[in-house]
Amino acid sequence: MKIENDVLTIHEASIAKLFLVLLGIALVIGLPLAYSAFLDEGPGSFILLFVISALLFYAVIQSRALHCVIDKNTGKIIYNRGGVLDTKIGESHAEYPLSTATNVEVKRFVNRGRDSFECRLVFKGGGRIRLSESRMGLSSCEQYARKVHEFLELDHPVAFVD
Numbered sequence: 001m002k003i004e005n006d007v008l009t010i011h012e013a014s015i016a017k018l019f020l021v022l023l024g025i026a027l028v029i030g031l032p033l034a035y036s037a038f039l040d041e042g043p044g045s046f047i048l049l050f051v052i053s054a055l056l057f058y059a060v061i062q063s064r065a066l067h068c069v070i071d072k073n074t075g076k077i078i079y080n081r082g083g084v085l086d087t088k089i090g091e092s093h094a095e096y097p098l099s100t101a102t103n104v105e106v107k108r109f110v111n112r113g114r115d116s117f118e119c120r121l122v123f124k125g126g127g128r129i130r131l132s133e134s135r136m137g138l139s140s141c142e143q144y145a146r147k148v149h150e151f152l153e154l155d156h157p158v159a160f161v162d
Contacts, residue, residue, distance in 0.1 A: 001147060006072035008151045010131055013065055068131060075099065079129050100124045104149040105159040106141050109134060117141035119148065
């Protein structure tokens with residue numbers, strides 16, 4: 001997040017390219033090991049490898065590049081979200097009038113080991129856009145949300161929602 005000349009810029013890169021490199025390395029190393037384990041241990045090692053791969057793939061699909069510019073000079077919010085695996089599939093581009101932004105909220109996601117949070121911008125009519133990754137801790141997400149809230153000078157306090 002960067003604030004300069006009444007312009008707030010938020011940019012988050014996708015981890016898809018990093019994942020594909022790591023997946024390639026893991027396959028080169030992991031497949032011979034998994035085959036060896038299969039010969040020694042049976043099919044359980046393949047099932048474990050499949051489950052771990054599926055979870056990692058899901059994490060990559062959820063990770064998308066995000067670029068948002070909130071410009072007080074022009075009165076516009078320009079929002080771009082990348083597609084799945086950095087492709088055009090699921091890509092979105094939108095522009096909103098700054099005057100329609102009503103609040104900043106911190107959304108909680110309940111996970112088994114620990115909860116995670118993301119920062120969102122709320123618009124008149126109930127629309128929302130994601131402003132942060134969805135795996136933030138509470139204190140970092142709250143600080144992030146407060147910075148956006150202070151920049152926008154909104155009337156309502158930051159909302160915390162489940």
